[in-house]
Amino acid sequence: MECVIYERATGRSEHVECELADDNCGSALKRLRDLSDGEFAWVRLTDPLEGELTELAGSLGLHPLAVEDALHGRQRPKRERFGDVLAVALKPLRYVEDDAAVETGDIMIFVGPRSVLTVNHGRIDPCAEAARRLDAHPEMLSTGPWAVLHAVLDVCVDAYTDAAHRVRATLNRLEDEVFSTSRVDHTPSIYSLKREVREFRDAVQPLVPVFQGLLDGPGAKDHLSKIAPYIRDVADHLHRTDIEVRTLDELLDSVLGA
Numbered sequence: 001m002e003c004v005i006y007e008r009a010t011g012r013s014e015h016v017e018c019e020l021a022d023d024n025c026g027s028a029l030k031r032l033r034d035l036s037d038g039e040f041a042w043v044r045l046t047d048p049l050e051g052e053l054t055e056l057a058g059s060l061g062l063h064p065l066a067v068e069d070a071l072h073g074r075q076r077p078k079r080e081r082f083g084d085v086l087a088v089a090l091k092p093l094r095y096v097e098d099d100a101a102v103e104t105g106d107i108m109i110f111v112g113p114r115s116v117l118t119v120n121h122g123r124i125d126p127c128a129e130a131a132r133r134l135d136a137h138p139e140m141l142s143t144g145p146w147a148v149l150h151a152v153l154d155v156c157v158d159a160y161t162d163a164a165h166r167v168r169a170t171l172n173r174l175e176d177e178v179f180s181t182s183r184v185d186h187t188p189s190i191y192s193l194k195r196e197v198r199e200f201r202d203a204v205q206p207l208v209p210v211f212q213g214l215l216d217g218p219g220a221k222d223h224l225s226k227i228a229p230y231i232r233d234v235a236d237h238l239h240r241t242d243i244e245v246r247t248l249d250e251l252l253d254s255v256l257g258a
Contacts, residue, residue: 011138073121091203116145
């Protein structure tokens, strides 16, 4: 478990040490319960054990259903509210050009009034880059836990955009080979890339409606005027990438029919 306490006004951060051997993270959990009015916490978990997540959920006031979703992962991109906690599930991904393969992970983000919890499953973790961006732009921290939500979404959507460019390059090379004078049968390669694009589409397409109404409800209104333009900018990038992924899928159908 990693835990960082941020001051909204100054952007200063405090890293709270937590080792399982240390009274089961008791000192860190106490620090979370004793946050001052100007502070909020970002807790990061990767492939957590059930006991670890359950203990933390009690300190953060998470609903049991939210804990269940976070523990098992493999959630379809979605947005859900548990009281004053907003839960967002999405799939970070990357495109491995050497294998022409899309690799996906799972992350859930729980945004509360004074804390944010990210639970990551798999090898792709956008949180390190999100933390780096927050360190580079501490003014964003004035929006509280929503700053973390924005940073993680921004990193994931940037990765979608980069992956779409790389898939497009692979498809262009494949098209050149298909329409060349070579007698090589490229059908298996086309079907393989199409499967990867479908996996890409399953990560991107359901996330588009998640952004709709993201800024509504409890927890958003206090800092709506500050965070809304940044969230909408990420949503715009996502929309453009969604169109590109749909186009790639259609182009692969055309190549198969050539």
